[in-house]
Amino acid sequence: MYNYILKRILLMIPTLLGAAFLVFFLLRLIPGDVCELRLAGTGLYVDPEEIKLCREKLGLEKPMFMQFIDFLIGIVTFDLGESMWTGKPIMYEMGLRFELSLQIAIMATITSILIAIPLGTISAIKQDTWIDYIVRSFSIAGIAIPSFWYGILIILGLLIFTQSWFGEPWMPPLDYVPIWVDPWRNLSQLIWPALATGYRYSAVATRMTRSAMLEVLREDYIRTARAKGLLEKIIINRHALKNSLLPVVTVIGIEFAFLMGGLVVTEQVFNLNGLGKLFVESVMSSDYAMTQALVMVVVMIFVFTNFLVDIMYAWLDPRIRYA
Amino acid sequence: MSIAEAQVEAEIETFDDKDPWYSVALDLIKRKPLGAAGAFVVMLMILMALFAELIAPYDPELNNYEFMLVGPDWSFLLGTDQFGRDIFSRIVYGARTALFVGFVSAFVGSVIGLILGVSSAYFGGKFDLVFQRVMDVFMSFPLIILALAVVSIFGTGIQNVIIAITIPFIPRCARVVRSNALAVREIPYIDAARACGYSHTRIILKHMVPNVMAPYLIMFTSFVGQAILLEASLSYLGLGVQEPIPAWGLMLQGGAEEFAESAPWIPIFPGVAISLAVFGFNLFGDAVRDVLDPKLRSR
Numbered sequence: 001m002y003n004y005i006l007k008r009i010l011l012m013i014p015t016l017l018g019a020a021f022l023v024f025f026l027l028r029l030i031p032g033d034v035c036e037l038r039l040a041g042t043g044l045y046v047d048p049e050e051i052k053l054c055r056e057k058l059g060l061e062k063p064m065f066m067q068f069i070d071f072l073i074g075i076v077t078f079d080l081g082e083s084m085w086t087g088k089p090i091m092y093e094m095g096l097r098f099e100l101s102l103q104i105a106i107m108a109t110i111t112s113i114l115i116a117i118p119l120g121t122i123s124a125i126k127q128d129t130w131i132d133y134i135v136r137s138f139s140i141a142g143i144a145i146p147s148f149w150y151g152i153l154i155i156l157g158l159l160i161f162t163q164s165w166f167g168e169p170w171m172p173p174l175d176y177v178p179i180w181v182d183p184w185r186n187l188s189q190l191i192w193p194a195l196a197t198g199y200r201y202s203a204v205a206t207r208m209t210r211s212a213m214l215e216v217l218r219e220d221y222i223r224t225a226r227a228k229g230l231l232e233k234i235i236i237n238r239h240a241l242k243n244s245l246l247p248v249v250t251v252i253g254i255e256f257a258f259l260m261g262g263l264v265v266t267e268q269v270f271n272l273n274g275l276g277k278l279f280v281e282s283v284m285s286s287d288y289a290m291t292q293a294l295v296m297v298v299v300m301i302f303v304f305t306n307f308l309v310d311i312m313y314a315w316l317d318p319r320i321r322y323a
Numbered sequence: 324m325s326i327a328e329a330q331v332e333a334e335i336e337t338f339d340d341k342d343p344w345y346s347v348a349l350d351l352i353k354r355k356p357l358g359a360a361g362a363f364v365v366m367l368m369i370l371m372a373l374f375a376e377l378i379a380p381y382d383p384e385l386n387n388y389e390f391m392l393v394g395p396d397w398s399f400l401l402g403t404d405q406f407g408r409d410i411f412s413r414i415v416y417g418a419r420t421a422l423f424v425g426f427v428s429a430f431v432g433s434v435i436g437l438i439l440g441v442s443s444a445y446f447g448g449k450f451d452l453v454f455q456r457v458m459d460v461f462m463s464f465p466l467i468i469l470a471l472a473v474v475s476i477f478g479t480g481i482q483n484v485i486i487a488i489t490i491p492f493i494p495r496c497a498r499v500v501r502s503n504a505l506a507v508r509e510i511p512y513i514d515a516a517r518a519c520g521y522s523h524t525r526i527i528l529k530h531m532v533p534n535v536m537a538p539y540l541i542m543f544t545s546f547v548g549q550a551i552l553l554e555a556s557l558s559y560l561g562l563g564v565q566e567p568i569p570a571w572g573l574m575l576q577g578g579a580e581e582f583a584e585s586a587p588w589i590p591i592f593p594g595v596a597i598s599l600a601v602f603g604f605n606l607f608g609d610a611v612r613d614v615l616d617p618k619l620r621s622r
Contacts, residue, residue: 148575
């Protein structure tokens with residue numbers, strides 16, 4: 001088991017290095033200079049001397065290789081420097097938004113689990129009946145409906161609904177309050193994007209649950225259990241469900257990693273100040289430092305979550321350890 | 324005929340050459356209703372894209388300030404937007420953009436992924452190891468972030484959007500194809516072909532690729548749906564195709580939120596179009612997968 005863990009940890013390192021390399025050089029290819037954008041904000045002529053000073057201050061005049069080493073050192077020591085656009089420390093900027101993204105990610109994951117597992121199980125048990133078709137259509141609709149459109153519909157629906165019921169249209173609050181400060185306000189803001197995102201991600205998990213259950217239900221031990229005369233309900237709950245949850249757990253883990261930085265569009269719709277919005281802003285303003293840092297954080301979360309999922313998978317299914 | 328023979332006859336489903344096409348189609352609809360619905364939607368979209376000039380009543384790019392923000396009625400089937408353009412016409416022409424971007428990026432992405440995945444499985448060894456790491460790196464970026472990065476480098480516009488959408492698909496397809504190709508690699512006729520002196524290229528293209536067609540087709544159909552969604556997301560953020568090209572994502576951008584309350588038909592119909600298209604492609608792809616994957620057939 002420890003060999004497996006060690007191998008997995010070692011495999012993480014080249015992936016992270018490769019991602020850092022890719023991010024670094026990809027960003028340098030983007031046309032646009034952050035110093036020019038910052039200093040020429042009002043469209044006036046900018047002195048080339050000033051641009052040069054600004055670039056030196058931000059460390060952009062050093063050779064590429066040195067900049068890359070600085071970047072790597074920064075990642076390892078958790079000191080990612082300052083944002084080139086706002087000048088504030090990057091950790092501070094990210095910290096503000098990290099909480100929000102994390103909360104949405106957790107709520108969306110819980111929503112998707114609550115939807116996916118029961119629906120996937122029912123769909124597998126009643127394969128090819130009308131219930132199966134309805135559940136499959138419902139879950140494919142989750143993938144098909146663009147999340148931003150869904151968000152617009154939710155806000156529209158809320159406005160119309162509250163208007164007709166309470167006489168006054170109500171929109172979710174626009175500013176973020178942490179959950180321990182004012183839980184009601186916090187939840188009333190974040191439940192809607194969590195629902196929209198959770199529905200979308202439940203689709204993948206539902207299909208995974210369904211196909212895993214289908215395979216498990218054909219196993220011999222299930223047939224034996226039926227031959228023994230166990231109630232179908234007990235067979236499903238005690239035997240089939242546990243064995244089919246394995247690939248589902250993998251999928252949910254991977255989706256959680258994506259939720260952290262990939263909610264760019266949803267945040268735009270609901271006007272949330274999260275990591276996705278920060279990413280778009282920093283790309284637009286050619287803020288290399290921020291963009292690199294953000295992408296590295298997202299990639300690190302992804303790689304680490306994958307690692308945890310692999311370990312859990314190996315722990316739950318001993319056959320994997322020897323592969 | 325004996326009883327056993329009669330039973331065997333009854334169980335075998337065959338389509339004689341005499342069977343008319345509509346009975347084959349009806350049989351498919353009965354056996355896979357969801358897939359048939361998906362195929363129907365896909366055909367509808369393709370027809371809309373091909374015959375847009377014949378179907379759309381108005382020019383999608385023509386600003387018509389006399390008729391701004393008109394609701395759906397008999398002259399403007401789905402209403403007009405804030406520039407007076409007919410939404411129905413824009414949706415029909417938008418099908419062309421969506422399907423063009425969707426098919427091209429899905430096809431190019433999946434073909435490149437297919438070749439790379441099969442080659443990686445065929446050559447094995449260090450090439451495979453390095454290739455796997457590179458693919459891992461690309462796959463650790465969420466779809467939209469990679470697409471955003473590419474669009475930031477190359478700019479907006481329809482060609483760059485296609486490139487931006489194609490790139491994230493390549494490693495995903497390569498991964499899936501590779502795991503199937505690994506199994507094909509072990510079959511003895513690959514070694515026999517090498518012993519006969521066939522070149523690597525020939526073995527890969529003629530022997531290995533045809534055997535991984537099933538997962539490839541599944542990936543391809545799922546990519547088309549995802550490509551349409553990704554294009555819509557990029558256009559929504561303002562980084563995809565630009566005005567005045569009719570595109571479903573573009574129709575949801577900007578004005579749609581402002582006018583959501585006063586003119587709800589502006590955001591609703593393009594969204595329905597996107598959802599329906601992706602839905603159809605997904606159902607169709609599911610049916611393709613169910614047909615090609617014997618493990619999941621019903622008992």
